[in-house]
Amino acid sequence: MSAPRFAFLGTSGAVASAQRDNTSLVVEADGVAILLDCGGSAVQRLRRVGVDPLALTHVVVTHLHVDHAYGLPSVVRQSGLLGRRAPLSVVCRPEHVEPLRALLTVFRLWDRPDLFPIVLAPIDLTPGARALTTGALSVATTPNDHGSMPNFAVRAQAGGKALVYSSDTRPCAAVATLAQGADVLIHEATFAERDRTDHRSETHASAADAGRVAAEAGVRRLILTHVGADYHDDVAALAGEAARHFGGVIEVAEELRFYTA
Structure with missing residues (x-):
C-alpha cells in the first residue's frame, strides 16, 4: 500500500488568473483517485497530470461557493462521454445534497x-468521522x-501517510485537531496579514x-493554497509570513505537478 500522492489542479481563490485556476486537487493511491473540490476544467487538468478521469x-x-463547485456538471458530462459506467459518488454536507x-x-x-x-453521499458532521x-x-x-457557508475539512490517508486539506476557513481549532499527526497540511492563505480586514477574517485565513x-x-509540512489573485506575483512573501509562525517545511502550491504525502 503506497502513500497518497496529490496534484493541485487549481490553487487560486475566488478569482482565477493567468497563472492560477480556482482551487481543486486530486488525491491518488494505488490507481484510485478522488477529487477534492471542483473548480476549473477538472477533466482537462486531470489529463495534464496523467490521471484518467475514469479513475x-x-x-x-x-x-457551495461557485469556485469550489461549478465544475461538477462538466466532470459528470465528460465522464459520460468518455464511457464511464461505474457509479460516481459526490460527497458533500447533508444540507448541500x-x-x-x-x-x-x-x-x-x-x-x-x-x-x-451518481450517488450523492452526505457526510457525518461528527468531527473526524x-x-x-x-x-x-x-x-x-x-x-x-467559513462564516455563514457550511463547509468541512478533509483528511486523506493511505500507507501510513496522511494529508489534510482545510478547504476555505478562518483559523479553526477543529482543522488543527483533524491535522494532528498528519504529514502535510494544505491550508488556505487567501490574503497577507498586512491586508487583514474584519470582512476577510470572518471567512478566510x-x-x-x-x-x-x-x-x-x-x-511536518505546510502547503499554502487558495491564494488570492492579488498575491499571485508575490507568493514568496506569503511563505515568508507563514514561516514566522511555523518551523517546518513551507511551500506555496504549484499547479499540475505531483506531491507525495
Whole structure:
C-alpha cells in the first residue's frame, strides 16, 4: 500500500488568473483517485497530470461557493462521454445534497437512464468521522469555520501517510485537531496579514494564520493554497509570513505537478 500522492489542479481563490485556476486537487493511491473540490476544467487538468478521469471514484464538494463547485456538471458530462459506467459518488454536507442535485438537474445530468449512476453521499458532521474508503484511501472530515457557508475539512490517508486539506476557513481549532499527526497540511492563505480586514477574517485565513494552525497541529509540512489573485506575483512573501509562525517545511502550491504525502 503506497502513500497518497496529490496534484493541485487549481490553487487560486475566488478569482482565477493567468497563472492560477480556482482551487481543486486530486488525491491518488494505488490507481484510485478522488477529487477534492471542483473548480476549473477538472477533466482537462486531470489529463495534464496523467490521471484518467475514469479513475475517479468520488468527487468531494466541500461547500457551495461557485469556485469550489461549478465544475461538477462538466466532470459528470465528460465522464459520460468518455464511457464511464461505474457509479460516481459526490460527497458533500447533508444540507448541500439537494442544491447539488438541482445543479445537475439544470444540465439534465440527474437520473438519466443513459448515464452512469451518481450517488450523492452526505457526510457525518461528527468531527473526524470517516466519510469514505476507496481502494487504499481512507477519508475523514470535520466541519470548519467559513462564516455563514457550511463547509468541512478533509483528511486523506493511505500507507501510513496522511494529508489534510482545510478547504476555505478562518483559523479553526477543529482543522488543527483533524491535522494532528498528519504529514502535510494544505491550508488556505487567501490574503497577507498586512491586508487583514474584519470582512476577510470572518471567512478566510491569512498566510500567518495558516502557519499558526500548522504549528498547533504539529505537521511536518505546510502547503499554502487558495491564494488570492492579488498575491499571485508575490507568493514568496506569503511563505515568508507563514514561516514566522511555523518551523517546518513551507511551500506555496504549484499547479499540475505531483506531491507525495
